[in-house]
Amino acid sequence: MVKLVTFNINGIRARMPRLIEYLEREQPDIACLQELKADDDAFPIKDIEAAGYHAVWHGQKGFNGVAILSKGEAPTLRRVGLPGDPDDTHSRYIEAEAHGLVVASIYLPNGNPVGTEKFDYKLRWMERLREHAAELLAAERPTVLAGDYNVIPEDRDTFSRRAMADDALFQPESQAAFRRIVNLGYTDALRALRPNEEKLWTFWDYQAGAWQRDAGFRIDHLLCSPQAADRLRGAEVHKWARAEEKASDHAPVCIELAD
Template identity: 70%
Template sequence: MKIVSYNLNGIRARLPRLIEYLTEQQPDVVCLQEIKCDDDSVPAADIAAAGYHGIWHGQKGFNGVGILTREGQPQLRRIGLPGDPDDSHSRYIEAEVAGVVVGSIYLPNGNPVGTEKFSYKLAWMDRLRAHALELLAIERPVVLAGDWNVIPTDSHDDVFSVRAMAHDALMQPESRAAFRRILNQGWTDAIRARYPEGAVYTFWDYQAGAWQRDAGFRIDHLLLSPHAADRLLDAGVDKDYRGREKASDHAPTWVELEGD
């Protein structure tokens, strides 16, 4: 089972790239982020024509997440994180697919640091941590896949330039500590399990020739519960899709698990 995290940066703007990816790679599950439209505006017919079923938690112009499956309809488990019934952001959707629980995450960016946006990011991560612990308690294969908006370390393996990103919310000690608190519950970072060393980037900004200079960083993560980690076969980044015409600034990032 190949499970992909793909921040599209607008599903309608990137629809040709999404259909191209689905057709060429035929992944089993795709967790989408930043679809940037409400549910009624999702190009569901085009996606169905490519052979995929989908569920959505959209939001007009901003945020928005979804889960696509190639075999059978994903069974919706949850829309939104528990803990704040007034949260209006569409950032989390969870489904069961062939016995695996999959969560698609678009974690808040948090910039500028020192504002309510950064506070919201940290509070959202606290809510995610509480829910992640509940998911571990079910003792089943679980994959939390998405744009986590956290660069885990200062290593060149995770970021092209510490200096360039030093004041960004993605690299603040509080953001990283919140991410580690989730990891330390017992989750496995699929990419680092497969590639303990070496630069593995998932995002390249549109500005300043970042793609051409390979000035990227790693913010798209797939965390595996122990039962999922036991089935880990491979993980990686389909980097070349970032270089295609009118591509998203994220590359599809994936894990392959043993089983259907």
């Protein structure tokens, strides 16, 4: 069984004790991290190696940043950055091979406020992701596109449609762009294995007691190619990690794939 996790760490240096705690407790084979908020030189590789993991990463000072951790064996870097826009300097995409899988760690643009260049950038970025995701599918290899998509796919994926009505994460254009990626032939692993589960949240804001009220939403997704989806055996949100002291505002989401 291959255990693969996506985890928006919300600042890797600030959350390093939480990350090490998580790796030691859950022992994932692959961990895709987002929102490192550290440049390449500041990535704490020695601490990660001490925990038994190798890594590839694509950092950016102060915000963004993505990484792929692999237990026991070094991941093979395939690319950093999405193709299609050579002027895009945001560190939001990294792709590697590990444990027999092609894996991407994705930190999709937030896009707020709606009606600005930020929202337009989000939609353009998602179209670039769709084009690259189609190329990955054509290779017919077990592939997982994991990360913080900053998209709430459906009404049932938020605690409050009214509260999110004007948010870029919940706009019809964002949802349609997400569906276009899935409809290429990917499986939304968490929803596929938990089709009827209520309150399947992965994020709870630090504000307004959202965690205490369980006012969350689902924005962290693992999209599996058919070759990976055929091996899908488990999917869950590790809510315990969100309850820890000085936790990220995201919970890790874990899938298990048969060997």
